[in-house]
Amino acid sequence: MEQEDVDRLTHAMHEVKDKVTFCRTCFNLAEGMLCPICSDPGRDPTIVCIVEEVKDLAALERTGEYKGKYHVLGGCISPLDGVGPEDLRIRELLERVRVEGMQEAILATSPTVEGEATSMYVSGLLKPLGIVVTRIASGLPVGGDIDYADEVTLGRALEGRREV
Ligand SMILES: [Zn+2]
Secondary structure, X not given: OOHHHHHHHHXXXXXXXXXXXXXXXOOOEEOOOOXXXXXXXXXXXXXXXXXXXXXXXXXXXXXXXXXXXXXXXXXXXXXXXXXXXXXXXXXXHHHHHHHHOOOEEEEOOOOOHHHHHHHHHHHHHHHHHOXXXXXXXXXXXXXXXXXXXOHHHXXXXXXXXXXX
């Protein structure tokens, strides 16, 4: 690489680091106070999709299927790693649901033991607020064989079945 390119790249990286922060509402990456999703008036403010990390939000956005808001927890409950509910942005989520008058929360945490535990914990706190709480169905990977799927995936695929 040319020295000039290296300098340009270094400069660009510094600029990104200085500019990018977390959205103060949903904790997505943002270049100002709010991320592009929170500042988009076209997004449905009555639905919130709860994810562990920003990369999960990005993956859901790529599907183009979802038009509501998000809330990034910042991880999942994992006692082995010393991560408890108080380390996640759960308090902020409950506050948002109350203040913003949300009507549905979609739990899109990972289909892992930790993700499931987090989902159950958060739904236990959301339900008393009187909103509809749903969990994304995690099905089988496209192109995979049923007999190669682990039992958690298969169990969830069964649970999330739809009428055809
Ligand atoms: Zn946001």
